[in-house]
Amino acid sequence: MIRPGTGRALYHQLADLLRAEITSGQIKAGALLPYEGRLAQEHDVSLPTVRRAIQVLRTEGLVVTERGYGTRVVEQQQRQRIRVPRAARIIVRMPTDAERALLGVEPGAVVPVVEIRVGAKLRGPYRADLVELSTA
Known part of the structure; x- marks a missing residue:
């Protein structure tokens, strides 16, 4: 109510x-x-x-x-669980045009991407709406 x-x-x-x-x-x-x-x-x-x-x-x-x-x-998609090490840096930002095409984000849709950095190693980008981050 x-x-x-x-x-x-x-x-x-x-x-x-x-x-x-x-x-x-x-x-x-x-x-x-x-x-x-x-x-x-x-x-x-x-x-x-x-x-x-x-x-x-x-x-x-x-x-x-x-x-x-x-x-x-809309049909809710299954989230991908990603293990994040304790020393990692998690960066959330808006995708580039190339990343939108790669990840299937429609033009104009507000869907951030997530990057995980461990030292010099980069993982991602991942669609923020389709991932679940975990330290366990």
């Missing part, structure tokens, strides 16, 4: 609710989210609030919006 006056922006609260429905499987991969007007009415918020919440989910890679079609939940 969205609660005004809690100190947390309404669009963040709506994004949290939709994210929970997506990650729990209540809204399945491939399914369309309800249209913006319906979400605004159901949650008693404005259209700009709904649009900002959907933008948050797009940035997180949970949904894609196709003009004239709607906003669809």
